[in-house]
Amino acid sequence: MPPFGPPAWEVSNVYFVGNSELFLIDSGYAMPESIKSILNAWRELGAPPIKAILITHAHLDHAGGLTALERETNAPVWAHKIEADFFGEMFPQERIEKTLEDGDELEAGGVKLKAIHFPGHTSGHLGFFEAGEGLLFTGDMVLGSGYAVIVPPRGDMVEYMASLRKAAQLTVKRILPGHGPIVDKPKEKIEEYLTHRILREIEILRHLESGPKPIPEMAEDIYSDMHPVLRYAGRMQVLAHLVKMEAEGLVEPIKGTGIDAVYRSRVGKLPF
Numbered sequence: 001m002p003p004f005g006p007p008a009w010e011v012s013n014v015y016f017v018g019n020s021e022l023f024l025i026d027s028g029y030a031m032p033e034s035i036k037s038i039l040n041a042w043r044e045l046g047a048p049p050i051k052a053i054l055i056t057h058a059h060l061d062h063a064g065g066l067t068a069l070e071r072e073t074n075a076p077v078w079a080h081k082i083e084a085d086f087f088g089e090m091f092p093q094e095r096i097e098k099t100l101e102d103g104d105e106l107e108a109g110g111v112k113l114k115a116i117h118f119p120g121h122t123s124g125h126l127g128f129f130e131a132g133e134g135l136l137f138t139g140d141m142v143l144g145s146g147y148a149v150i151v152p153p154r155g156d157m158v159e160y161m162a163s164l165r166k167a168a169q170l171t172v173k174r175i176l177p178g179h180g181p182i183v184d185k186p187k188e189k190i191e192e193y194l195t196h197r198i199l200r201e202i203e204i205l206r207h208l209e210s211g212p213k214p215i216p217e218m219a220e221d222i223y224s225d226m227h228p229v230l231r232y233a234g235r236m237q238v239l240a241h242l243v244k245m246e247a248e249g250l251v252e253p254i255k256g257t258g259i260d261a262v263y264r265s266r267v268g269k270l271p272f
Contacts, residue, residue, distance in 0.1 A: 012061040013178055014038055015137060016045060017130070018109025024053045024075065025128060025137050026178065027065035035068045042073065050075035051108040052098070054115075056139025057122040058086040062178060078106075080117060083124025100126060118167065120160025121148050127167070134173030141167065142189060144180020147196060149233055150240040157197070157244035164194050201241050201250075208251065208265035215239055215259050235259040
C-alpha cells in the first residue's frame with residue numbers, strides 16, 4: 001500500500017486500502033498533477049470500485065482533491081462528524097455521505113479498518129487502524145519526518161498529546177503518515193513526538209525564567225533556523241503550548257491576545 005501523490009514537490013500521501021473494493025484514504029491537493037497521479041495509480045490497480053474516500057481532516061492538502069476524485073470515481077466521502085462541519089465552508093461542492101465516530105468499524109475488499117478519533121491537529125481529525133497487519137494511518141497526527149503543526153483554536157495541544165498517548169496504546173507495527181515516509185518503528189516515533197513536545201514546554205519555561213516575554217520574541221529564539229515564510233507557524237506553535245501550559249497552571253498571560261500575547265511563568269526558576 002504505497003503512498004501516491006505528485007512526485008515533483010512536497011506531497012500529501014494518499015492510500016488505497018482493500019482488494020476487489022477499495023477505500024481511498026485522503027484525496028491530496030486539488031492540483032492537476034496530484035489528481036492525475038492518484039487516478040493513474042487507481043487505474044493501474046484495475047480501477048476497482050472505491051467504497052468511500054475517507055478523509056482524515058479538512059485541510060487543503062488532504063481534502064483538496066475531493067471534487068475531482070468524487071467526480072471521476074463516483075465514490076462517496078466519509079469524515080468525522082465534527083470535521084464534516086468545515087466542509088461546507090471549504091468545499092461547498094462536497095457532500096459528506098456518512099459521518100464517522102471514534103470506534104466505527106469499516107470494511108472494503110476484505111480489509112477491516114477502525115476509525116479512531118485523534119483530535120489535536122484539528123478537532124475532528126481521524127486515523128484509521130488495520131489491526132491484522134498493525135497498520136495505523138495517522139494523517140497529520142504523526143508524520144514520516146518533522147512534526148505536526150498545532151494551530152489554535154481548531155488545533156489543541158492538550159488533545160494532541162492525549163491522541164499521541166492513545167495511539168501508543170495500540171499494537172502498531174507500521175505508521176502510514178499523511179506526509180513523509182512510512183514509519184517502521186512506530187513506538188519509538190510516538191515516544192519521540194511526546195518527548196519533543198515536553199522538551200518544547202521546558203524550553204518555553206526557560207525563556208520565561210528571566211521575566212515575562214511576548215510570543216514573537218520566544219518564537220524567534222526557539223525557531224531561529226526556521227524559514228521566514230514559516231514564522232507565523234512558529235508563533236502559533238508557541239501559542240498552542242502556552243494555552244496548554246496555562247490550563248495546567250504553569251503560565252499566565254499578562255498582556256495582549258493570540259500570538260501577540262505576553263506570558264509569564266507561574267513556577268519560577270526550574271530546579272534543573
